[in-house]
Amino acid sequence: MKTRKKKKGMYIALLVLLGLLGLLVGSLYNSLNGNPLSKWLAQRELQQFMVEHYPEKRLRIEKGFYDFKFKRYEFRVKEIGVDADKGEPAEYEFSVGGWIPKVKVDGIRSANLDMPLMERLRGEAEAELQAAFARRVPAVREVSVQLEVVKGQLAENAAWTPSLKLDEPLYIHVVTDAAGASKQQVAEAAAEIAAVLDAGGYDYGHVTINSNVMDDEAGKDPYGYVKYVARFDKGGKVSAGDVEEVTK
Known part of the structure; x- marks a missing residue:
């Protein structure tokens, strides 16, 4: 009886240990690569920011990746329907970060600084x-x-x-x-x-x-x-x- 309880206790301890290990690995992965939810929230914040600040422009979010060094998402945004000098649409870089996502770098603003x-x-x-x-x-x-x-x-x-x-x-x-x-x-x-x-x-x-x-x-x-x-x-x-x- 005591042996069975001992084995059950060891089994529970092993499950707890594996669970903690999984949380640790998941936390490490998220710190290096972000996660789908935080990326979606960052992209939504960027979309709202562009609508609010640049309603006259047609902008499309092209790509996004997580920059683990600065703990923020970097997005490439293309301006649709406007040709640059080389006949290609203008592209801008935006950065979004924070527990409550906020735009940290506005690529359009940066491109228009005097x-x-x-x-x-x-x-x-x-x-x-x-x-x-x-x-x-x-x-x-x-x-x-x-x-x-x-x-x-x-x-x-x-x-x-x-x-x-x-x-x-x-x-x-x-x-x-x-x-x-x-x-x-x-x-x-x-x-x-x-x-x-x-x-x-x-x-x-x-x-x-x-x-x-x-x-x-x-x-x-x-x-x-x-x-x-x-x-x-x-x-x-x-x-x-x-x-x-x-x-x-």
């Missing part, structure tokens, strides 16, 4: 912000700004100003000198940078601050290596506990 104007405005914005930040935070060494302008959105001679009407907020990256800095001082620098942006009326979405070691230990790289990282969104605050220390 790159020369963006480069000029970006340079003007970076120079303005670097000067403004450095007055409050002398350790600031570099400021990078990401902004997007669609062709026809602004006049070609438009000058940079925080009041420019862009349809996406700015992403701002700041590099500071970490010499003698603590986590608390990096957090205080982040607060000063946020104060400059808010007082100036900048429409920004996210700010990243890398506080870098730039002494002889850093070698030939003029920007050294990252010691601390601080991040905040518009309206957010950074405390010393939010500052990440990067181990070399």
